[in-house]
Amino acid sequence: MSLHEVFRDCAAQRRAALIGYLPAGFPTVPDSAELFRAMVRGDGDTPGCDVVEIGIPYSDPVMDGPTIQAAGGEALRNGFRVRQLFDLVATVAEAGAAPVVMTYWNPVHRYGPDAFARDLAAAGGLGVITPDLIPDEADEWLTAARRYDLDRIFLVAPSSTDRRLAMTAEAGSGFLYAASVMGVTGARDSVSGSARDLVRRTREHTELPIGVGLGVRTAEHAAEVGSFADGVIVGSAFVSRVRREGTTGVAEFAAELGRGVRSNPAPVPEVVD
Structure with missing residues (x-):
């Protein structure tokens, strides 16, 4: 299933897609595999994540x-x-x-962009989120990603100008990642007030789905973001749940968030074929 199909199917259910993030290999590679399965499975009554962001751990994570x-x-x-x-x-x-990968550019550069795209596609990956790579400097990656039919997922922020929003939307595919606050990742007590305005501004330049991240940590947050965005992105709160409650807690949290995005059917725009 492509990212386009995921967002189309969620839109048909009049809800946002639930997008969960965890670093690959955290706390160990075998543990990581079980945690990713739990994120998708949910609690048996409510499924969990529609899309999973698999983060590549990095020694200089300036955005995290x-x-x-x-x-x-x-x-x-x-x-x-x-x-x-x-x-x-x-x-x-x-x-x-x-599955999509979220990574800083350096690990891809060292691996080799074409080889990375080839191996990711062969494993069933659908795309890559590159938080520190802007479209103006992404020619090598755009070429490799298109060769292997991978989505190119770029970030927009409250500081993005209309020109930057249009350029980013033109270069991207799959969905756009809207960072709802200026700053590093982390769960917060409330969803940034700038998130809704950023989504509104971005929609003026694209028909791509828009996922909102940075700050979501409860089912109520998920419901709120899902009322105006196409995707609800949750990262730090999943990491915290791993530390407190392990795999069972992650499955239960994914189901909680799943109920959140389903609790208040949103006027999500139809994803255009």
Whole structure:
């Protein structure tokens, strides 16, 4: 299933897609595989994530807040290597969710963009989110991603000008990642008031689905964001749940969030074929 089909099917249910994030190899590679399965499975009554972002741990994670930084550091100390990513991507695909990778550019550059795109596509990956790569500097990646039919997922922010929003939308595919606050990742007590306006401004330039991330940590947050965005992105709160409650807690949290995005059917725009 493509990302287009995932968002189309969620829109047909008049709800946002639930997008969950965890670092690959956290706390260990075998644990990580079980956690990703739990994110997709949910609690048996309510399914979990429609899309799973598999993060590549990185030694200089400038966008990540302390929760994700610590988790990525733990994965690296426990021996995670980029080559192990692809088995985890396959795990998510086999569990029934759409796998995408979130990574800083340097690990892809060192691996080789064409080889990375080739191996990701072979594992069942659908696309890559590149938080520190802007479309103006992404020619090498755009070429590789298009060669292997991978979606190119770029970020927009409250500071993005209309010109930047249009350029980013033109270069991207799959969905756009709307960072709802200026700053690093992390769960917050409330959803940023700038998120709704950013989604509104971005919609003026694209028909791509728009996912909102940075700050969601409760089912109520998920319902709120799902009322105006096409995707609800949750990362730090999943990491925190791993530390407190392990795999069972992650499955229950994914189901909680799943109920959140289904609790208040949203006027989600139809995804255009």
